Amino acid sequence: MRKLLVSFKILKEEFSTAPILSHSNPSLPHIVETDASNYALSAVLSQVNYSGKNHIAFDSFKLLPAELDYEIHDKELLGMVWALKRWRAFLHSLSNSFEVLAEHSFLQYFVPSKVLTCCQARWAELLSEFNFTITYCQGRLATLPDSLSRRENVYPERGVDFISRNPQNLHQVIKQDTQKYVWKDTYYKEILKQLARGESATDYSIEPQAKLLLFKDRVVIPRNEEIQLNILQKCHDSPLAGHPGQEKILKLIKRDVYWAGMKQLIKDYVSSSQQVSRNKNINHKKFGVLKPLKTPSRP
Numbered sequence: 001m002r003k004l005l006v007s008f009k010i011l012k013e014e015f016s017t018a019p020i021l022s023h024s025n026p027s028l029p030h031i032v033e034t035d036a037s038n039y040a041l042s043a044v045l046s047q048v049n050y051s052g053k054n055h056i057a058f059d060s061f062k063l064l065p066a067e068l069d070y071e072i073h074d075k076e077l078l079g080m081v082w083a084l085k086r087w088r089a090f091l092h093s094l095s096n097s098f099e100v101l102a103e104h105s106f107l108q109y110f111v112p113s114k115v116l117t118c119c120q121a122r123w124a125e126l127l128s129e130f131n132f133t134i135t136y137c138q139g140r141l142a143t144l145p146d147s148l149s150r151r152e153n154v155y156p157e158r159g160v161d162f163i164s165r166n167p168q169n170l171h172q173v174i175k176q177d178t179q180k181y182v183w184k185d186t187y188y189k190e191i192l193k194q195l196a197r198g199e200s201a202t203d204y205s206i207e208p209q210a211k212l213l214l215f216k217d218r219v220v221i222p223r224n225e226e227i228q229l230n231i232l233q234k235c236h237d238s239p240l241a242g243h244p245g246q247e248k249i250l251k252l253i254k255r256d257v258y259w260a261g262m263k264q265l266i267k268d269y270v271s272s273s274q275q276v277s278r279n280k281n282i283n284h285k286k287f288g289v290l291k292p293l294k295t296p297s298r299p
Helices: 002-015 065-069 072-086 088-092 105-109 118-127 143-149 158-165 171-184 186-196 225-237 246-254 262-272 274-279
Strands: 030-036 040-049 052-062 098-102 132-136 204-206 213-215 218-220
Touching: 030 072, 030 088, 030 143, 040 072, 040 143, 052 072, 052 143, 072 088, 072 098, 072 105, 072 118, 098 105, 105 132, 171 186, 171 225, 186 204, 186 213, 225 246, 225 262, 246 262
Parallel strands: 030 098, 098 132
Antiparallel strands: 030 040, 040 052, 204 213, 213 218
């Protein structure tokens, strides 16, 4: 046991000292890489010198309950704001502007935007304190912040959290049906084999506990209409679900599961559902009786 503790301490020292971590030099160009997943934010602070890119700090932050419902572009924006606040002392002391690498091109156009929500306006005011430029970076190149925002201890169940947030317990439905139909879906099967060989598949990964295929942290449903309709029925027709409309049910489901053609299938399902018309609330005043106008007696 003593040898294990000594080895662990050595590893900690190696992973927290140069050349892995360096002291910030205000005269050198600095780079901030950010990322946001469904549950967490992450950021990496680096500087560039003659030997290449040296890392200064790594950090991640689990989203608060209210922040979990943010749209993805707001989560990415929040990640940038959080990172700049976190390393304000480093970034304010720089001689020149620094660069922010973001996975969403939307962030490039946020600063000059004139139409902002109240929350975005507050963030814009805070960002105005810093001298920086935003550069779009493809997701496959941003491996460092990606790994920090998708740590297992942030949300152990990862994409399978769809089960716990839904009015019906879909854990067995998703797991059993996916295992039943997975080998009938050639595309699904090919991605699994590709990952099993250790090859990279853009935005795809395997959930280690349930052994489900994930696409951007969402459970991938095989291309089988039976299992897809089963999920729709439990999410839409359940009395506890409240029979949400097309946009709401799409937003609810696509947070945690994914399949090709999801939007069109949901649109067709909701449109053809007879329960929608029976349970739809009337939010306007009762229409008046239709009567013809009186014939005018003068111009």
